[in-house]
Amino acid sequence: MHNPDLSPESLVVALGRPPHTLDAPVNPSITMTSTYVGAATPTGSERVYARFSNPTWDPFEEALGTLEKASSPALLYASGMASIAAAFNLVPLGGTIVLPETAYNGTLALGQQKEAAGHFKVRIAPVSDTDATIALLDGADVLWIESPTNPMLEVADIAALAAAAKERGILTIVDNTFATPLVQQPLTMGADVVVHSVTKSLSGHSDVILGAVVCADPELRQRMHGERTLQGAIPGPFEAWLALRGLRTLSVRVEKSMANAQELAERLENHPNLEGVRYPGLPTDPGYERAKATMNGFGAVLGIYVAGGAEAAERFLDALQLWTPATSLGGVESLAERRRRHASEPKSVAENMVRLSVGIENVDDLWRDLDQALRASAL
């Protein structure tokens, strides 16, 4: 791991390059192979087989590990959910995991599936209520935090929760997908493990599905590496290369989309066709003070509550022209989705809530499209 003194904007550009030697390419190449030439007598440092390792994974894994301030590289997985499933394996059989009530719906669904199969017990926590969450920790094995949460945008006090977990010998795992390591570095706040859906802002172009795990403890990383090798949810080399290519522009993309999100949240706050707006960057938002104190920015996702219920929200989505009605987030293009269109979405998410993932387009163009579609929603 190198260059720890450079700022994140420089790190995302500089990390994971081939050495500066004459005629070397400036980018790593994509290694398409399933196996490697081996020594007659095993040396212990061989790549062996491409489920164990691939040189195309290494630059991204090193870069993300450095950005998250870990002492060892990240581990890439075939999807965000594969990395979450791998992290769930850290809960001992018959143990207990504490999950946020408003975590990503795939995280909650996998937790419920594992509980039904008898793997572990799930306790549901109101993660933005620090005292109530700490009160659920005694006897648990893993505390799972997501902050800000998808899609409710609740902000957790990661440092206080991780400290309370540590006192009780509980492992803290943080899904840092929404914030990205530019906005928040959970390992520096006391968390033990970070997971990412690399599909979202880290890749940033809505063209790959990938996940990652970062461990504070190199021995835990070693164990998870061994489990990834046997469970097999490895990244494809081309996806890993695309993710590194996307990572190069992370700081400019995150900066621009957060500035757009802040501007749109302020313009939308008093829109006549909305019942409310959730964005941690609005001083009226319940998460504002905590986000201001603990995050280096407020993220690029907003929740809007369209006046007139689910049907008005659907009319709003149908009327959008520049914004794309689609699930997912963190790409250069702005997306809008009514989360409750999925039967699996928790009922705690309101039917008229539309999640806006703000991209890097011109903010006035984004605003005009939202405004005309909101007016059309009322017809």
Ligand SMILES: *Cc1c(COP(=O)(O)O)cnc(C)c1O
């Ligand atoms: C999308 C998402 C995931 C799942 O990641 P995939 O790459 O789609 O498997 C997990 N957590 C959060 C917060 C997400 O937004």
